[in-house]
Amino acid sequence: MTWLDFKRRIRDKSAIITSFIAPFVLASILGLAFGNAQTAGLVRVGIVITSPNAASISIVNSGLAEAALPGYITIKRFNSVAQVNSGISNHTIDAGIIVPGDLGSKGSFTDLLKNIKDLYSTMFVQSSKLPDKYSIAVISSGSSAVPGQVAKGIAASIDSRIYTGLLVATTTEITGANQPKTTTSVANSPNDFLSLSVQGAVTPLPFTLKSSDFGSGKNIIGYFAPSMAIVFLFIGAGMGARGIVAERSGGTLTRLAAAPVRSGAVVAGKILSILVLSLVSVFLLWGETAVIFGASWGNPLGVALLIVATTLAMCGLSIFLTSLAKTEQQAFSASAIVGFALALLGGNFFPPGSLPPWMQTISLTTPNGWALVGFGRLSQEGFGFSGVLGPIEVLGTIAIVFGIASLIRIGRVVEL
Amino acid sequence: MKIEKVSGTGSLPVLECSHLVKSFASRKAVNDISFHIDQGECYGMLGPNGAGKTTTISIACGLLQKDSGEVKVNGKELNHKSILPKRDIGYVPQDLALYPELSASDNLRFFGKLYGLSGRDLEGRINETLETVGLIDRRDDRIESFSGGMKRRANIAAGLLHKPSLLVLDEPTVGVDPQSRNAILEAVQLLSNEGMAVLYTTHYMEEAERLCDRVGIIDKGQIVAEGTRRELVEQLGSLDRIRISVSGMHREGAEVLRKLQGVQEVIEIGDEIEVLIPQARLKLPSVIEALIENHLPLTSLEVVEPNLEAVFLALTGRELRD
Numbered sequence: 026m027t028w029l030d031f032k033r034r035i036r037d038k039s040a041i042i043t044s045f046i047a048p049f050v051l052a053s054i055l056g057l058a059f060g061n062a063q064t065a066g067l068v069r070v071g072i073v074i075t076s077p078n079a080a081s082i083s084i085v086n087s088g089l090a091e092a093a094l095p096g097y098i099t100i101k102r103f104n105s106v107a108q109v110n111s112g113i114s115n116h117t118i119d120a121g122i123i124v125p126g127d128l129g130s131k132g133s134f135t136d137l138l139k140n141i142k143d144l145y146s147t148m149f150v151q152s153s154k155l156p157d158k159y160s161i162a163v164i165s166s167g168s169s170a171v172p173g174q175v176a177k178g179i180a181a182s183i184d185s186r187i188y189t190g191l192l193v194a195t196t197t198e199i200t201g202a203n204q205p206k207t208t209t210s211v212a213n214s215p216n217d218f219l220s221l222s223v224q225g226a227v228t229p230l231p232f233t234l235k236s237s238d239f240g241s242g243k244n245i246i247g248y249f250a251p252s253m254a255i256v257f258l259f260i261g262a263g264m265g266a267r268g269i270v271a272e273r274s275g276g277t278l279t280r281l282a283a284a285p286v287r288s289g290a291v292v293a294g295k296i297l298s299i300l301v302l303s304l305v306s307v308f309l310l311w312g313e314t315a316v317i318f319g320a321s322w323g324n325p326l327g328v329a330l331l332i333v334a335t336t337l338a339m340c341g342l343s344i345f346l347t348s349l350a351k352t353e354q355q356a357f358s359a360s361a362i363v364g365f366a367l368a369l370l371g372g373n374f375f376p377p378g379s380l381p382p383w384m385q386t387i388s389l390t391t392p393n394g395w396a397l398v399g400f401g402r403l404s405q406e407g408f409g410f411s412g413v414l415g416p417i418e419v420l421g422t423i424a425i426v427f428g429i430a431s432l433i434r435i436g437r438v439v440e441l
Numbered sequence: 442m443k444i445e446k447v448s449g450t451g452s453l454p455v456l457e458c459s460h461l462v463k464s465f466a467s468r469k470a471v472n473d474i475s476f477h478i479d480q481g482e483c484y485g486m487l488g489p490n491g492a493g494k495t496t497t498i499s500i501a502c503g504l505l506q507k508d509s510g511e512v513k514v515n516g517k518e519l520n521h522k523s524i525l526p527k528r529d530i531g532y533v534p535q536d537l538a539l540y541p542e543l544s545a546s547d548n549l550r551f552f553g554k555l556y557g558l559s560g561r562d563l564e565g566r567i568n569e570t571l572e573t574v575g576l577i578d579r580r581d582d583r584i585e586s587f588s589g590g591m592k593r594r595a596n597i598a599a600g601l602l603h604k605p606s607l608l609v610l611d612e613p614t615v616g617v618d619p620q621s622r623n624a625i626l627e628a629v630q631l632l633s634n635e636g637m638a639v640l641y642t643t644h645y646m647e648e649a650e651r652l653c654d655r656v657g658i659i660d661k662g663q664i665v666a667e668g669t670r671r672e673l674v675e676q677l678g679s680l681d682r683i684r685i686s687v688s689g690m691h692r693e694g695a696e697v698l699r700k701l702q703g704v705q706e707v708i709e710i711g712d713e714i715e716v717l718i719p720q721a722r723l724k725l726p727s728v729i730e731a732l733i734e735n736h737l738p739l740t741s742l743e744v745v746e747p748n749l750e751a752v753f754l755a756l757t758g759r760e761l762r763d
């Protein structure tokens with residue numbers, strides 16, 4: 026029954042478009058559109074200066090001022106790296122910047138410059154083995170590519186401020202003009218610094234980005250592909266369930282009921298064919314985006330299990346809602362309206378991390394919202410299988426509840 | 442080629458329905474209906490829309506749960522949860538119950554597998570069945586490309602595929618063009634002649650008269666009369682009628698005809714005379730002879746035998762198509 030029904034469904038052009046073509050096309054378009062784009066939503070960036078002093082605070086403030094941050098970016102200051110990490114985990118911030126705190130041990134501008142010079146001396150010697158303490162670290166939430174890019178830009182601004190300070194100080198030292206009274210002589214040769222700066226050998230402080238490459242467009246497809254797959258899972262399953270309602274009004278269900286087959290087998294066959302088509306469509310999309318765009322959805326085991334859990338949950342919900350309809354038209358409206366509303370509430374059409382906090386909370390009331398959290402953790406944060414157990418658990422519960430409800434409802438539809 | 446009709450063996454009826462009752466809310470759609478169909482018999486269930494025909498056959502096919510009563514197919518009890526007895530039934534619903542996006546042969550393949558057919562058996566049966574309904578040349582065309590009548594024939598093919606011993610057809614000719622209608626009636630006649638028991642519901646009196654060995658007249662959920670056409674007419678006690686026109690002399694004609702032996706009644710209707718008489722065709726020569734002997738100018742003559750429509754009208758007080 027499942028195979029026969031599956032064959033029948035894949036001959037339906039609208040099912041092919043909904044299950045295979047539309048998710049791929051939309052994921053590609055959204056991936057390309059948002060791959061390098063700035064965010065349109067609110068981005069919360071946390072900053073911590075390890076062992077801060079007046080000089081380092083001044084440098085960071087100058088960097089932030091230079092960055093001329095727009096209104097949708099908010100900066101939150103933290104006292105420790107642990108607080109930043111915790112903020113990202115709890116979704117109170119979207120990205121964090123960790124600025125090394127030993128730039129000025131005595132808190133004077135001169136000390137700061139001296140330390141910077143020391144730092145660059147080190148760089149000249151061993152630039153490829155730069156110690157971690159001199160790196161500005163940017164960390165971001167995996168469900169979000171845009172905040173990572175924003176934080177990276179702010180870090181670059183701070184970095185640039187440090188570099189500018191270095192050049193000013195070095196020039197001052199060489200020319201002897203406007204020297205601050207407190208300036209002490211620098212042990213190593215300022216001429217060397219200036220010369221190397223001019224030649225381009227002195228570069229701004231590098232910073233590390235503790236995540237995958239957000240801005241390439243490839244991995245944003247790795248986010249949008251499952252995101253679109255989820256939307257079309259709902260619509261596709263709704264179409265399948267609508268087909269059952271149509272079969273009732275069309276009369277084929279009557280013929281099936283007259284056949285020497287248990288009604289349970291008919292129900293199971295119909296629902297299984299919807300699930301099989303849905304699973305095939307998502308797995309195929311995974312393969313297509315990996316081969317064509319080189320997109321990574323993340324840990325394969327985690328992705329596979331999350332696909333199964335998401336498919337069961339979305340199909341269960343969709344089949345249940347559609348089966349409540351009395352006519353094919355009602356079924357169509359139910360799957361289209363609810364599918365669209367869920368996609369908006371769950372955040373499927375938005376770049377990762379671009380939802381304001383209140384919408385992020387609402388998104389977790391939807392199964393697609395939970396699925397996006399899971400797929401975001403896998404593709405954007407680099408979590409392994411264990412990182413998506415939470416979303417899988419939630420989706421599994423939704424799948425069980427609505428799966429049972431769907432079986433009961435479809436059973437009633439099949440019975441005359 | 443004339444096919445000898447295979448008649449019942451006198452053993453178990455193919456379908457036996459006893460005291461079926463089914464209510465929807467407070468309305469009794471089927472109220473104590475009993476009937477049986479033997480092998481090779483075509484049983485017509487005649488009644489207007491809403492009389493309870495579809496509900497009755499839905500129960501008889503195990504599609505609908507009955508409130509009470511019993512259905513037996515080839516001696517095996519059937520209810521809405523039965524599996525095995527359903528193998529003996531070929532059901533042709535009133536609506537087109539096929540997948541329009543599949544070809545005729547793919548549809549039959551789909552439904553054939555549900556009845557346990559497979560491989561060469563299935564392919565052979567698909568061809569035979571499509572031959573029977575006259576669609577063999579369209580076997581690979583999608584159902585959605587068929588005309589209404591062809592769809593109906595394909596619908597019947599799906600019910601015949603597994604060679605059921607009982608074929609149940611629910612108003613199979615509604616909305617069908619005359620050519621397809623004729624093809625359907627011929628196919629049913631052929632199958633019945635070959636020994637298949639047929640339960641045929643219709644509200645077309647002429648179909649019931651043409652096809653059915655016995656007819657059950659159903660109204661308001663009850664079988665109000667049952668038997669062969671002749672039995673039903675006799676049950677009613679209706680007489681044949683001879684309609685006669687004698688130009689300008691109907692009064693004189695009526696007087697002559699009243700004196701004829703066997704005439705029950707003579708009615709003058711305008712310029713016409715209507716004579717009520719049993720076995721009118723046998724009495725026709727004496728009627729004509731009497732008119733000629735009395736120099737009455739006979740211009741037209743018509744014998745009207747009582748039909749099921751008349752029986753239905755007499756039993757229910759309603760026209761069949763109401």
